[in-house]
Amino acid sequence: MRIIIITILAVLTASCATSQGFDRGRLEQQLATDKVEITDEEISRILKLKPQIKFPIRLGVYFKASPYSWSELEWNLDTVDDSWVLELKKAGIISDVVLVSPLTVAKNDLKNIRMGAARHGADVVLVVDSAYDIDRYNSVSAFLYLTIIGGYFAPGTHADALVLIKGAMWDVRNEYLYLTASAEGEAKKIGPAFLLENSESIRLAQEGAIANFEKELVKRMNNLKGR
16 A cells, blocks of 8 residues: 555656756756867967868768767768768768778877877868757646556657757868867657657657758858868
């Protein structure tokens, strides 16, 4: 009887839950640039850097491993629409795109990433990082969960997802920064608590974020060639 009462109270409490929104501050912190020691000498060195590329370029793409990233957030060129690649090739901006294997990158800092990109013969490397957040809450329909079987049929649970993607493109030879790009995607799913998976919302939000990121990247790279 005690277990039954505790279960009922837990369900009632959960049924009254409302959306908490996304913690964008936490996501931005997760995607923050690596901390480096800043000195006047380092600033002077960066100011002296000059672009080295000649179009078309061989583009390397590296997905930065993060303790906060979800394993399925990697941007796999073999499974997503590659129309953006064809568009950039047609414009004479890139000659090829290659994924920089993490096996060639000893540490997740820029110098080691550039080394890995060099091993792949890339002229520039686009370092991509991503993070996500889930806002899961119940609606009034969640009261039907008291019947237990309602947890399989009553659409009383919301699973909203937000995915952020950020990227920066660096010269492999001298660490010159060519461009940065960022995008986000959101998705909302409603269903029974026992059947609704957070992963489905994340996947849909990821698809939107990737599509938006590709558009932003194409625009930035076209501007880069024009400049």
